[in-house]
Amino acid sequence: MAALGSFKAYLCDCFKMKDFGPLKYFLGIEVARSSSGLFLCQRKYTLDIISKVGLLGEKPSGFPIEQNHKLGLATGELLADPESYRRLVGRLIYFAVTRLDFVYPVHILSQFVQEPRSEHWEAALRVVRYLKGTSDQGILLSADSDLTLQGWCDSDWAACPLTRRSLTSWLVFLGHSPISWKTKKQHTVSKSLAKVEYRSMETITCELKWLKALLLSLGVQHPKAIKLFCDSEFALHIAKNPVFHERTKHIEVDCHFVRDAINKGLISPSYVSTPSQLADVFTKALGKLGSLSLIIFSPSWAFLTPMLQLGGGY
Structure with a gap:
């Protein structure tokens, strides 16, 4: 603690800074501390996205993307306003920081930002509906490591x-x-x-x-x-x-x-x-049952606690 105090004093001499205490919120990421470790989630950021898309009254989805989807071969109509799709995908990319279950869906959706079609927009809205039911999920950085x-x-x-x-x-x-x-x-x-x-x-x-x-x-x-x-x-x-x-x-x-x-x-x-x-x-998109089997057949039960925090699909 003495070294930390000395270092913060040095930074305050070099720059105009203030010490706000332990980190609680930074760039949309909420940090909760406990004896178990640090829990990172983006609940407020999630609610902002749902509100901007206009899906606050929609029913949540059980998993983010359809299994065996054919989005790469979509032939639907091109979106009249592709900027709305690009803005939504750009916001969803940031969720991959704390939500591992978003990595694959975002990877798929981000490939069509140049010419998004109606199927891509519907898939993006499904991800948002899934997000609505799992807004309090995140990553647990265990203190026991x-x-x-x-x-x-x-x-x-x-x-x-x-x-x-x-x-x-x-x-x-x-x-x-x-x-x-x-x-x-x-x-x-x-x-x-x-x-x-x-x-x-x-x-x-x-x-x-x-x-x-x-x-x-x-x-x-x-x-x-x-x-x-x-x-x-x-x-x-x-x-x-x-x-x-x-x-x-x-x-x-x-x-x-x-x-x-x-x-x-x-x-x-x-x-x-x-x-x-x-x-x-x-x-790949595993679907709801496939995601559950990832936990059930995990080779080490030590992974069970942190993996349960990765997202509602688990």
């Missing part, structure tokens, strides 16, 4: 119906708290599911390497290999097999990068079944 990293990676092969590029996603935990997640299309089209999964492993390895260096700069040592969970046995075989096959030449750099991380003790990849893959929710 051993400060060890864990990674989960997944991919959806040829997910885009227009370009047939695959989808990569990852989720990183610090202790029992989610701290990093992402969903993104891969840059190239791949004809092999194993290579798509392996590229997903390479992407999260970069993230884990950076997070480990960040923790070290904060004085947190992470001597053990970081557990990395993947649901592709083929990708794990490529990572552990030192003999290159002719068909893996175009991902040779990725192979060397992941294998070097394994040899240096940075990561320790292992297999996890698809029903227990926590990153699966970032690659």
